[in-house]
Amino acid sequence: MPLMLQNIRKVLKKDGCVLFRDYATGDLAQERLTSKEQKISDNFYVRGDGTRAFYFSDEFLINLFNENGFDAEEHFLCFKQVENRSRELVMNRRWVQAVFRVGSGISGGKTESKVKFLGKDNDKPEIPKIILEDSANETEVDISEGMALEMFGISSPKEEILDVISKDYSFKIKVLSKEYQHTCKSTGLMLWESARLMASVLAANQTIVSGRSVLELGCGCAGICSMVAARFANLVVATDGDTKTLDLLNQNLALNLHVPTLASLITKKLEWGNRDDVESIKTLNDRGFDVIIGTDVTYIAEAIAPLFATAKELIRPSRGDEEDSTPALILCHVFRRVDEPSILSAASEFGFKLVDRWPNALTSTSTSQNIIQSWFSDGSLETCIPTTALNIQYFHKL
Numbered sequence: 557m558p559l560m561l562q563n564i565r566k567v568l569k570k571d572g573c574v575l576f577r578d579y580a581t582g583d584l585a586q587e588r589l590t591s592k593e594q595k596i597s598d599n600f601y602v603r604g605d606g607t608r609a610f611y612f613s614d615e616f617l618i619n620l621f622n623e624n625g626f627d628a629e630e631h632f633l634c635f636k637q638v639e640n641r642s643r644e645l646v647m648n649r650r651w652v653q654a655v656f657r658v659g660s661g662i663s664g665g666k667t668e669s670k671v672k673f674l675g676k677d678n679d680k681p682e683i684p685k686i687i688l689e690d691s692a693n694e695t696e697v698d699i700s701e702g703m704a705l706e707m708f709g710i711s712s713p714k715e716e717i718l719d720v721i722s723k724d725y726s727f728k729i730k731v732l733s734k735e736y737q738h739t740c741k742s743t744g745l746m747l748w749e750s751a752r753l754m755a756s757v758l759a760a761n762q763t764i765v766s767g768r769s770v771l772e773l774g775c776g777c778a779g780i781c782s783m784v785a786a787r788f789a790n791l792v793v794a795t796d797g798d799t800k801t802l803d804l805l806n807q808n809l810a811l812n813l814h815v816p817t818l819a820s821l822i823t824k825k826l827e828w829g830n831r832d833d834v835e836s837i838k839t840l841n842d843r844g845f846d847v848i849i850g851t852d853v854t855y856i857a858e859a860i861a862p863l864f865a866t867a868k869e870l871i872r873p874s875r876g877d878e879e880d881s882t883p884a885l886i887l888c889h890v891f892r893r894v895d896e897p898s899i900l901s902a903a904s905e906f907g908f909k910l911v912d913r914w915p916n917a918l919t920s921t922s923t924s925q926n927i928i929q930s931w932f933s934d935g936s937l938e939t940c941i942p943t944t945a946l947n948i949q950y951f952h953k954l
């Protein structure tokens with residue numbers, strides 16, 4: 557932060573000012589992060605998606621600017637109650653708003669912080685308490701709701717359409733708009749890089765899924781791997797544990813697929829380890845799936861074991877005499893907080909053997925195979941994806 561302020565000083569006109577607005581300490585989102593033990597240091601947290609959140613106290617903010625040669629001209633602590641009547645939820649949001657000018661850097665004690673209550677009770681004397689009717693239902697609450705509008709005056713739509721190109725296919729994908737993504741709990745409402753990369757791999761190597769039954773775990777709202785697979789596979793079941801994600805996924809399928817491809821793709825809720833969900837997937841294909849795919853689904857340590865347990869239940873039993881068609885679990889991620897030893901230990905606990913990986917192939921043993929290398933062999937993928945950024949693990953069921 558100090559470095560950033562020093563850079564701002566260098567480029568600011570003599571009479572220029574810095575307009576500052578950011579989350580304040582005590583904001584509802586901070587309360588939630590605190591209760592989930594995602595704290596890094598004072599008022600600093602890591603969100604579920606790996607991005608960071610900092611909450612400013614008045615004192616910290618003024619000192620920070622003062623120490624870097626700015627005077628505070630005015631500063632406010634803003635309060636806003638966001639009410640969600642359908643969920644009977646009242647959310648108290650707080651942010652700091654200030655104007656700084658280059659100066660002596662000693663204004664800290666001189667400007668008096670004002671407090672603004674925005675909303676119905678503008679001159680409410682006390683800081684409102686957080687009222688959360690149903691905390692058990694907390695996972696369903698999108699705390700970003702209304703916030704971008706209230707805090708920054710942005711009235712952006714909640715969703716935006718991305719043009720996604722995967723090798724020879726292009727898709728229009730509806731995702732949660734950027735203004736909302738960083739405070740949203742669900743990671744399924746956006747498109748992650750590994751799905752984009754894996755979809756290109758599937759598009760360039762149809763034999764991975766051709767004529768086979770495919771299950772995608774944690775497919776997210778975009779479902780592009782499933783959409784590519786559905787062109788060549790006999791059956792594709794695209795699943796996710798999050799119902800909002802599945803709603804958006806269904807919209808994306810309708811936007812991009814037509815019969816007959818659409819007919820070979822089924823979407824279904826599947827929360828890893830949930831017995832009822834697993835049983836209802838079995839009713840769609842009681843022989844088990846030839847190929848199971850998961851992109852960017854191994855970033856939460858606690859979810860890795862249920863993921864493998866679910867894959868174990870739903871993969872087709874191997875007949876032992878198949879070569880190219882041995883049932884496979886293909887996981888892929890771009891590096892971000894992925895704990896490879898936990899993945900490998902869960903794999904072996906649930907009877908999966910790592911037979912190949914990318915980019916660092918296994919050192920040659922009697923059981924290692926050169927499967928993934930062949931997907932990249934003609935070099936055509938290099939031009940459309942940074943293949944070294946993609947980590948692929950290829951498992952066989954023992």
Ligand SMILES: C[S@@+](CC[C@H](N)C(=O)[O-])C[C@H]1O[C@@H](n2cnc3c(N)ncnc32)[C@H](O)[C@@H]1O
Pocket residue numbers: 742743744745746747748749750751752773774775776777778796797798801826827828850851852853859862
């Ligand atoms: C980082 S996103 C990746 C989405 C998509 N595969 C992609 O790469 O764009 C992780 C996905 O896994 C889903 N997920 C996380 N935990 C899950 C669980 N326990 N059961 C089922 N789905 C889960 C999330 O809803 C989300 O859609």
